[in-house]
Amino acid sequence: MEVDVAATTLGVGGDVSSPSSLSLLCGLSALLVLLWAVSRAAETCWLRPRRLSRALRAQGLGGTAYRFPAGDLADNGRLNEEARSKPMPPCHDIVPRVAPHLLNIVKEHGNVCITWFGPVLRMVIAEPKLVREILSDKSGHFEKFTNKRLGKLIALGLASYDGEKWAMHRRILNPAFHLEKLKSMLPAFSTCCTELISSWESKLAGSDGSHEIDIWEDFQNLTGDVISRTSFGSSFMEGRRIFQLQAEQAERIIKAFQYMYIPGYLFFPTENNKRMKQINREIEGLLRGIIEKRERAMENDGLSSGNDLLGLMLQSNKESGTSRMRMSTEDVIEECKLFYFAGMETTSVLLTWTLVVLGMHPEWQDRAREEVLSVFGKDKPNFDGLGRLKTASISHTLLSSFAYNSLLTMIRLQFPCPGDHDTV
Numbered sequence: 001m002e003v004d005v006a007a008t009t010l011g012v013g014g015d016v017s018s019p020s021s022l023s024l025l026c027g028l029s030a031l032l033v034l035l036w037a038v039s040r041a042a043e044t045c046w047l048r049p050r051r052l053s054r055a056l057r058a059q060g061l062g063g064t065a066y067r068f069p070a071g072d073l074a075d076n077g078r079l080n081e082e083a084r085s086k087p088m089p090p091c092h093d094i095v096p097r098v099a100p101h102l103l104n105i106v107k108e109h110g111n112v113c114i115t116w117f118g119p120v121l122r123m124v125i126a127e128p129k130l131v132r133e134i135l136s137d138k139s140g141h142f143e144k145f146t147n148k149r150l151g152k153l154i155a156l157g158l159a160s161y162d163g164e165k166w167a168m169h170r171r172i173l174n175p176a177f178h179l180e181k182l183k184s185m186l187p188a189f190s191t192c193c194t195e196l197i198s199s200w201e202s203k204l205a206g207s208d209g210s211h212e213i214d215i216w217e218d219f220q221n222l223t224g225d226v227i228s229r230t231s232f233g234s235s236f237m238e239g240r241r242i243f244q245l246q247a248e249q250a251e252r253i254i255k256a257f258q259y260m261y262i263p264g265y266l267f268f269p270t271e272n273n274k275r276m277k278q279i280n281r282e283i284e285g286l287l288r289g290i291i292e293k294r295e296r297a298m299e300n301d302g303l304s305s306g307n308d309l310l311g312l313m314l315q316s317n318k319e320s321g322t323s324r325m326r327m328s329t330e331d332v333i334e335e336c337k338l339f340y341f342a343g344m345e346t347t348s349v350l351l352t353w354t355l356v357v358l359g360m361h362p363e364w365q366d367r368a369r370e371e372v373l374s375v376f377g378k379d380k381p382n383f384d385g386l387g388r389l390k391t392a393s394i395s396h397t398l399l400s401s402f403a404y405n406s407l408l409t410m411i412r413l414q415f416p417c418p419g420d421h422d423t424v
Helices: 005-010 019-058 073-084 100-109 128-135 148-154 163-177 179-183 186-205 215-257 271-299 309-318 329-360 362-376 383-388 391-401 404-410
Strands: 112-117 120-125 414-417 420-423
Touching: 019 112, 019 120, 073 100, 100 112, 100 120, 120 128, 148 215, 148 271, 163 179, 163 309, 163 329, 186 215, 215 271, 215 309, 215 329, 271 309, 271 329, 309 329, 329 362, 362 383, 362 391
Parallel strands: none
Antiparallel strands: 112 120, 414 420
16 A cells, blocks of 8 residues: 655655755744753853752851852952952962962852852862861762863873773773882983983073073973873873973863853864864874874784883783773773873972072071082982981982982072072
8 A cells, every 4th residue: 555655754745855844843843942052052151050068058058149141250250360460479378379269269158158150160278177077978979070072172081081081991900100119210210300400401501500480381291201201101202292282272161161150162264163073183193193002012023012101001901801891992091191180280399499498498408418419419219218318208209200409409490588599
């Protein structure tokens, strides 16, 4: 039996392919999509924030009121701009400088309160006992917040995982960070420091023995070189390129953050968004090439995995059993990206602030310098000698990683201090 499909479809024997019918279908489809988008936006940017706010205030929590659609972002940006427009005093009280908005909220609403990052509620907990309880909780209720689209542009990796995936990655990565493995990386640290010190000496050579140096920029490059060498070994030149791209990516992501409350913002074809995606593709392409080259050398040529972080991670991954218990190439790429973001700025900030504080307290310079020279003499610092340091134990990170002996004895830097100029 034959059936008139067109008649059955329209119910009135009309022609489904007629221009008027197609226009009607397209119009209805567009209307449905628009209604869905509006409802999602209303739920995300208005209804859900109000429900959460009412529920938490009913439990006695104070904080800022939600303001559609940006929350507290405008206030946060204004206070940050005001704080950075003033000179920073040489002291450890950095919170008014780096987080003025949070400081104001805690002062006004107490140590446990709420604030709004766009339509996303953030709970501020400045009570040490509560922080300890939350971070040590094993129930799984405290989940890591992950914006997968944004995280993909930065780095996912171990820091963003929960549950079984976190446990698997932690098990595979652990061997790379055993003490004996870290000891084998000291030559790479020394090489990077020697290159930095040589560049400083060349700047000092043509001066009267004193030269102003931007140590923040130099320490950023130093940490990038250290991570490149210890992560990728002989492929460290490619690693340097990855470091440069990651540094640019970090700046661009900070720039994009002020618009992240807008639903779907990362899909907008802005210059910044397009460049972030381009950077991510280049980084992943470079990392995939390094990883695949190392895997081929291990499988086809029978070469060892090497003592750098990538080699240790690949070897541990290979020994993990079935494919379900191993990391994929994409997982390895994300962990490599995380090496940079976890170690790059944190270490360079520590090094820079350490030298600033030493410039503020020259008596500690003298005591630390004397002790380092008495333990190591003119030799480069070694891992075994660190345990004999007492006064300079505050600088263990520097000593074990960045040839502190050479840094203290060969370079003279000047820092402005209240009423005087002290020299490291």
